[in-house]
Amino acid sequence: MPLLVVGSVAFDSVETPEHRRDSVLGGSAVYFSYAAGYFTPVRLVGVVGDDWPQEHTELLNQRSIDTSGLQVTKGKKTFRWRGKYLPNMNDRETLEVHLNVFGDFDPVLSEEHRRSKFLFLANGSPRVQLKVLDQAIGASLAVADTMDLWIREEHDELMQLFQRIDGLVLNDAEAKLLTDDENLVRAGHKICKMGPKFVVIKKGEHGAMFFSDYETYVLPAFPTERVVDPTGAGDSFAGGMMGYLAEKKSFDPVTLKKAMAYGIVTASYTVEDFSLDRLRTIERKDLDLRLDQYERMLSF
Ligand code: AMP
Numbered sequence: 355m356p357l358l359v360v361g362s363v364a365f366d367s368v369e370t371p372e373h374r375r376d377s378v379l380g381g382s383a384v385y386f387s388y389a390a391g392y393f394t395p396v397r398l399v400g401v402v403g404d405d406w407p408q409e410h411t412e413l414l415n416q417r418s419i420d421t422s423g424l425q426v427t428k429g430k431k432t433f434r435w436r437g438k439y440l441p442n443m444n445d446r447e448t449l450e451v452h453l454n455v456f457g458d459f460d461p462v463l464s465e466e467h468r469r470s471k472f473l474f475l476a477n478g479s480p481r482v483q484l485k486v487l488d489q490a491i492g493a494s495l496a497v498a499d500t501m502d503l504w505i506r507e508e509h510d511e512l513m514q515l516f517q518r519i520d521g522l523v524l525n526d527a528e529a530k531l532l533t534d535d536e537n538l539v540r541a542g543h544k545i546c547k548m549g550p551k552f553v554v555i556k557k558g559e560h561g562a563m564f565f566s567d568y569e570t571y572v573l574p575a576f577p578t579e580r581v582v583d584p585t586g587a588g589d590s591f592a593g594g595m596m597g598y599l600a601e602k603k604s605f606d607p608v609t610l611k612k613a614m615a616y617g618i619v620t621a622s623y624t625v626e627d628f629s630l631d632r633l634r635t636i637e638r639k640d641l642d643l644r645l646d647q648y649e650r651m652l653s654f
Contacts, residue, residue, distance in 0.1 A: 356395045357600040360486045361476025363400035367436040378629040382476035385586035389593025389620045391417035392638045394600040399423035401455045403431040430455045444558040463489045472600040480511035497521035516549030523554045576622035583628045587621040594620030619644040
């Protein structure tokens with residue numbers, strides 16, 4: 355079942371305590387679509403400048419990602435983000451953001467894209483996310499991501515968005531900021547009351563929590579020693595989760611739980627190298643293998 359994602363496409367520069375990489379392929383929609391592409395056909399909608407190399411598009415196409423919605427704006431530059439990880443490799447500081455073409459991003463969905471049944475609004479302005487929702491008339495499951503910038507600067511639009519989406523994915527610091535509550539269990543329930551039918555709080559190396567009116571649970575991260583670059587872990591978690599839901603054409607509670615587990619194992623590969631470098635080396639069977647190990651780890 356086709357899955358539509360709208361979000362940032364970027365050049366990332368990343369500093370970790372041990373390594374540094376400049377201008378590598380990144381962006382929320384890129385990590386999301388590459389991860390989801392293991393499960394289902396993905397349609398990516400985003401914008402880049404004329405500094406975008408064709409080989410990046412080809413890499414996405416090799417994973418059956420439809421890039422017809424990737425708009426190239428002549429005379430402008432692609433979105434750039436620079437971040438630095440603290441020694442714990444969980445917390446990071448944003449050093450530079452150059453919105454460039456992404457600052458004027460006004461996505462217009464094609465007729466085919468408007469009919470997609472599964473929709474992910476990757477991290478971006480809630481104003482833009484609302485515009486996409488207006489166009490996505492075929493969506494039976496709409497899930498969004500957000501971040502501190504929008505919680506602070508577009509709070510009213512974010513609250514409108516929450517009334518219209520089925521699920522929200524955000525990280526622990528963002529959940530605390532949004533609810534002004536340090537207790538994540540209370541924060542998760544408070545966010546459910548703001549509108550979304552379910553809420554997923556990502557906790558980096560500590561896994562993810564799920565909240566709905568009917569259930570609350572926590573799944574640990576897949577234990578991996580090799581953490582090279584955590585950038586994109588959150589987006590590839592969401593990609594694995596939504597990709598599995600779209601593959602199964604379902605979002606009942608049992609499928610959602612397994613989708614969370616797939617999201618967790620997908621993210622565990624992403625962090626093992628920079629950019630998409632680790633994901634590029636794996637196949638669907640590697641995700642299934644790790645899922646088996648994860649399942650065995652959790653059964654007692
Ligand atoms: P994650 O590590 O999963 O939270 O997401 C990292 C990705 O988010 C990077 O590849 C960045 O290019 C992208 N990103 C950073 N800041 C923004 C922003 N303000 N809007 C959209 N995407 C962003």
